[in-house]
Amino acid sequence: MALRxxxxxxxxxxxxxxxxxxxxxxxxEMSLHALTQEMRKREDSLEHLTAKAELLRRQMLAxxxxxxxxxxxxxxxxxxxxxxxxxxWLMFASVIVALTVAIASAFSAYFAYLxxxxxxx
Numbered sequence: 001m002a003l004r005x006x007x008x009x010x011x012x013x014x015x016x017x018x019x020x021x022x023x024x025x026x027x028x029e030m031s032l033h034a035l036t037q038e039m040r041k042r043e044d045s046l047e048h049l050t051a052k053a054e055l056l057r058r059q060m061l062a063x064x065x066x067x068x069x070x071x072x073x074x075x076x077x078x079x080x081x082x083x084x085x086x087x088x089w090l091m092f093a094s095v096i097v098a099l100t101v102a103i104a105s106a107f108s109a110y111f112a113y114l115x116x117x118x119x120x121x
Contacts, residue, residue: 027054 027035027050038051 027051028057030054 027038030038030051035051035055038047039055041048041051043049
């Protein structure tokens with residue numbers, strides 16, 4: 001029994017994804033997998049160029065979102081630095097107050113010692 005050579009079907013089927021659903025016509029609705037499948041077509045085909053443009057658009061949007069997040073992080077870092085400086089000044093002020101209290105306590109103890117050891121008249 002001889003095998004017949006494979007013949008190409010003349011029926012044009014709609015583009016299918018791996019799940020058997022019709023692929024969307026709008027490239028913004030295509031999955032990343034579908035776009036990469038479109039990129040496998042000829043480089044001068046409309047599908048390839050459309051998929052390439054869509055991938056570049058998505059990459060640009062991702063970079064813009066990353067830029068916004070980076071700006072927010074930088075602003076938070078500046079605010080944290082400002083708060084850190086305020087806390088450093090408050091810590092310095094508390095050290096000065098503690099030093100003043102310690103000196104006053106030392107004088108008080110000294111004068112209490114002198115009063116206790118001085119002969120009474």
